Amino acid sequence: MARTTPATLALDKAGVDYGLATYDYDPDAPRVGLQAAESLGVEPGRVLKTLMTLVDGKPICAVLASDQEVAMKKLAAAAGGKSAAMMKPADAERITGYRVGGVSPFGQKRGVPTVIDAAAMTHLKVFVNGGQRGLQVELSPADLVGALGAKVAVLT
Template identity: 40%
Template sequence: MSKQGKSPHAEHASTPAVAALLKANIEHTLHAYAHDLDSELSYGLEAAQAIGIEPAKVFKTLCVVADGALAMGVVPVDAMLDLKSIAHALGAKKAQMADPADAERATGYVVGGISPIGGRKRLPLVLDSSAIAFEAIYVSGGRRGFDIGMAPADLVAITSGSVASIAKRG
């Protein structure tokens, strides 16, 4: 992977996610695409298709409320977040999906563009264990139509996150 400074998409360095990666000197790649407002695909599946990456390597960031506190679950775009599993991973009794307005307020990002990196508040983060199988995964860069490729271990490091099996299929 190349450093952002060598990327042809340097104009996107203004997102807080990219700024955080640059500050931490973490290698990453930038992948901008035209977000289709009329697409029937989810934001994550649209991203996978647009940047030509298999959906298992593209991860969506979902905000949850676990025992009254906001947290993030990062799972493949072709899977669902298992609320019982993320609650367990966070040491909580139960978790539910956060209200989108609360997620936007806490992160500073809009739904469909919520990045696990560089948010207004540092929320506890759990990355699905399937990510570890890949050299690089792709997460939102902080706006719709913009993803960042990076090593899963680097995502965990920059977010002070943890890894657990939190995704479920079908």
């Protein structure tokens, strides 16, 4: 597995302190984020999933705990819109440059605004996808927000 991805390059360029963790990605897992948490031996609230969504038709990246579901009305409000919906997987892959299951909020082909669930801020360190299936980046929530210029809001 490559440890250098557009995500890790973006983190390096931003000067963010992070660690890498790998696990055996299971494409048949009912919930990939929960499978990642279990494989890494950490609580699901620390492993954040990256969801590509559309708010009033515009792409928005939502980042929240792997064991939670995004409340679309809350996401829309946080992004300054009226309605939100999940992006089609093919569109998410085209916009981010990553394959579904390996979408990172960092180093996307076309940077989009990001909203991070406020619950992520309660942890010392969190994991987000490192830009490849089976690769996770561990970093502080403050660095996650800062490097992405993200907005923090309640999304669940």
